[in-house]
Amino acid sequence: AQTVTQSQPEMSVQEAETVTLSCTYDTSENNYYLFWYKQPPSRQMILVIRQEAYKQQNATENRFSVNFQKAAKSFSLKISDSQLGDTAMYFCAFMSGTSYGKLTFGQGTILTVHP
């Protein structure tokens, strides 16, 4: 079974600065997908960014980018120019290419952006 580990229970950053959230996973598969979801205090789960394992290029979405290291099974999220609205719980998630739809989530990292 796959596991996803987020080793940072809490992180904080000053507004406008950059922060990196860590995620590692364990799998024996070669074809899979990785995701970062954001959960603000409203509780709504919002997709931040998605990475396909067969693509070597790191995904980017505006201020959000990932550092995908397939050999190391590492998938970190970098948030640039942090904004107060980025304050949220962030979840890393894994989906096997053969078990379509079954997401395995990490424990989450609470990110607080300070003014």
Add this chain to the structure above:
Amino acid sequence: NAGVTQTPKFQVLKTGQSMTLQCAQDMNHNSMYWYRQDPGMGLRLIYYSASEGTTDKGEVPNGYNVSRLNKREFSLRLESAAPSQTSVYFCASSGWDSPRGTQYFGPGTRLTVL
């Protein structure tokens, strides 16, 4: 488009009571999912339905049943609620026209079992 909707938003039950959590999506998605979120454990898959007419167990199915009523609706039933089922429950959906693997979540139901 409302996306994924869930009812109720909050519920308090006594041990042994039953209830059904409702979920509906208006995105014409084939697949639907039920997760529970507990502190420090992220979200865990309870049941999923890959397509209308099919359901399968996820990681933590014990104590729950599901019904895929039609393509839009997927309900989760607790037959005899236990305090261990106190949690936040999320419904999600995904479709063939979504970027592969991407799931869209409802707003969640906070359930407390006393």
